[in-house]
Amino acid sequence: MVKFKNSMEEGESAISIILSYVEPPNDVLDLMKEHSEVWMARPKKQKDMFYRYLKEADGLYGAGLKVDEELLRHAPHLKIISNVSVGYDNLDMEAITKRGIIATHTPTVLIDTMADTMIGLMIATARRMPELNRLVKEGQWNKPMTPAFFGTNVHHKTLGIIGMGRIGEEIARRASVAFHMDVVYYNRTRKPEAEAVTGASFVEEIDELLETSDFVMVMTPLTESTYHMIDAGAFRKMKQSAVFLNGGRGAVVVEDDLIEALRQGDIAAAGLDVFEKEPVDSKNPLLSMDNVVTLPHIGTATHETRHAMYMDAAKQCINGVLGKKPEHIIQGG
Numbered sequence: 174m175v176k177f178k179n180s181m182e183e184g185e186s187a188i189s190i191i192l193s194y195v196e197p198p199n200d201v202l203d204l205m206k207e208h209s210e211v212w213m214a215r216p217k218k219q220k221d222m223f224y225r226y227l228k229e230a231d232g233l234y235g236a237g238l239k240v241d242e243e244l245l246r247h248a249p250h251l252k253i254i255s256n257v258s259v260g261y262d263n264l265d266m267e268a269i270t271k272r273g274i275i276a277t278h279t280p281t282v283l284i285d286t287m288a289d290t291m292i293g294l295m296i297a298t299a300r301r302m303p304e305l306n307r308l309v310k311e312g313q314w315n316k317p318m319t320p321a322f323f324g325t326n327v328h329h330k331t332l333g334i335i336g337m338g339r340i341g342e343e344i345a346r347r348a349s350v351a352f353h354m355d356v357v358y359y360n361r362t363r364k365p366e367a368e369a370v371t372g373a374s375f376v377e378e379i380d381e382l383l384e385t386s387d388f389v390m391v392m393t394p395l396t397e398s399t400y401h402m403i404d405a406g407a408f409r410k411m412k413q414s415a416v417f418l419n420g421g422r423g424a425v426v427v428e429d430d431l432i433e434a435l436r437q438g439d440i441a442a443a444g445l446d447v448f449e450k451e452p453v454d455s456k457n458p459l460l461s462m463d464n465v466v467t468l469p470h471i472g473t474a475t476h477e478t479r480h481a482m483y484m485d486a487a488k489q490c491i492n493g494v495l496g497k498k499p500e501h502i503i504q505g506g
Contacts, residue, residue, distance in 0.1 A: 197257075197483040204484070205234075208491045227251075232494040234486060241265040245272060253493025257486040259283055259340070259473075261503055262395040262422060276503040277489040280339055282481040283473040288343040290446060290472040291420045295332075295388055298416050298444035298466045300324035325387075325414070325441070327352055333386030334358040335379065335403075336393025336421055337367060344392065345371035357382050361398075383410040388418060395422035403427065408434035415440045420472055423448040432458050435465065446472050 196202075196213065205211050212230070216223040216238065224247040227233070231250050233240070236257035245251070245268055256264060256278045269276050297303060301324045308314055308322075332348045334341045337360040348354040349372040356373040358364075359382045363375045376382050379402075383389060389411055393399045403417075403426040411417070417440050419426055428449040434440050442464040448457075451470055459465050473479065489499035 197487065198480055201480075201483045201487045205487050205491060209494060232490045234490045237263060239263050240269065242268045245269070245274075252496075253277065253490055253499065255486045255490035255493065255499075256503070257482050259287075260394055260422060262424075264503070266503065275493050275499065277486070277493065277499045277501050278503055279482045279485045279489075280501055282485050283478050284339050284343050286475050286478040287340045287420065287472045288347060290468075291340075291344050291390060291392070291418065292347055294420070294444040294446060294466060294468065295390070295416070295418055296327055298418065298442050299327050299388070301442075301464075303466050304463045325416070327354070327388075329353050329355075330387035331355045331357065331385055332388045332390060333376075333382035334373070335382065335389070335391045336360060336399075337364055337373070338392065338394075340420075341392040342367045342371055342373075344390065345373040349373065357386065379407075380410055383407055384412075386415065387412065388416045390418040391421045391425055393421045393425060395424050399425050401425070401427045403431075405430040405433065408439045411440050413438060413441065417443045418445075419443075420446045423451065428459075435459075435462055442466075444468075446470055 202211065209232070212226045214223040214226060227244070227247050229250065230248060232253045232255065233248065233251060234255045234257070238244075240254055240263065242265065245265075251272070251274050254264065254269060254274060254276045256276065259278055259280045261276065261278050264276055266276065301322070305322065329352075332345070332354045334345055334356065335358070337345070337358040341358065341360075342364070345356045345358065345367070349356050356371060357376050358373050359376050359379045367373065368375065391403060393402075399421075401424065405427065408417070408430060417431070423445075426449070431443060435443060436458075443459070444466040445459065446468040447470055448459075453460065453467070453469075459467060473482065485501075489501060492499045
């Protein structure tokens with residue numbers, strides 16, 4: 174447990190910094206220390222001390238930490254939970270809201286980077302870039318490439334986006350403008366303003382998107398209604414030439430059904446940045462399939478964007494502790 178000292182007066186609010194993976198940059202810590210006493214803990218490794226400090230904390234800041242009833246019982250003074258992520262399926266929002274706690278996330282600073290990743294994943298999968306890169310590096314490029322190694326075009330194809338949030342909108346704009354793609358989207362609500370900017374078309378039934386799209390891209394968050402929404406039936410509705418892409422959450426897809434669809438040729442290929450279980454088990458059949466591109470959940474993993482996420486979350490945590498309204502509230506108490 175590391176406790177960062179500062180010049181705060183006794184009785185002022187404390188921000189408890191809880192990190193599952195990495196520490197925020199020094200300038201982010203310095204900003205928080207200007208406004209509060211700051212603690213840092215690794216809850217899995219130092220559980221007892223973590224809960225001891227959490228008991229006094231007014232703010233909880235972290236990435237990937239599961240916040241549920243059990244944790245909240247140890248946090249009687251908590252005012253805000255600042256999630257360093259756009260997704261928040263690690264948060265039990267019912268339990269959080271019941272206690273009048275504010276929860277925030279970082280949905281705006283990562284839009285461009287996540288859109289970059291998904292456009293890149295789409296191209297890499299369609300053109301079989303990782304597979305062909307491996308072929309060259311293994312010294313197997315000893316003759317001209319035959320049609321057996323050809324990929325498929327991205328430009329002028331149809332992209333179907335499931336989940337038209339801020340990131341989905343940016344992907345749609347890039348796909349339609351830069352790649353002259355026809356873009357259709359399925360979302361719980363229609364977004365006319367996004368349609369005007371991106372040229373995307375709304376479909377009322379997901380089956381229409383599945384049946385007509387050359388690329389099916391999942392960008393929806395994980396909720397009770399989206400859990401396992403893409404199953405064997407969905408894959409059977411897709412074109413056999415379709416490329417499936419997932420940048421939302423792994424559990425939106427029934428992974429065993431995806432594996433079987435690839436094995437049976439129900440779809441042509443898949444590009445995945447997320448999985449049902451992360452990190453991926455080395456025995457997962459997806460890892461041995463040449464027509465599957467696998468990334469280690471790095472959609473927002475650039476130096477610039479991660480720094481922006483840490484800073485954005487820190488500012489929101491400070492505002493919540495000081496009684497000011499944060500910018501990106503998931504759900505207020």
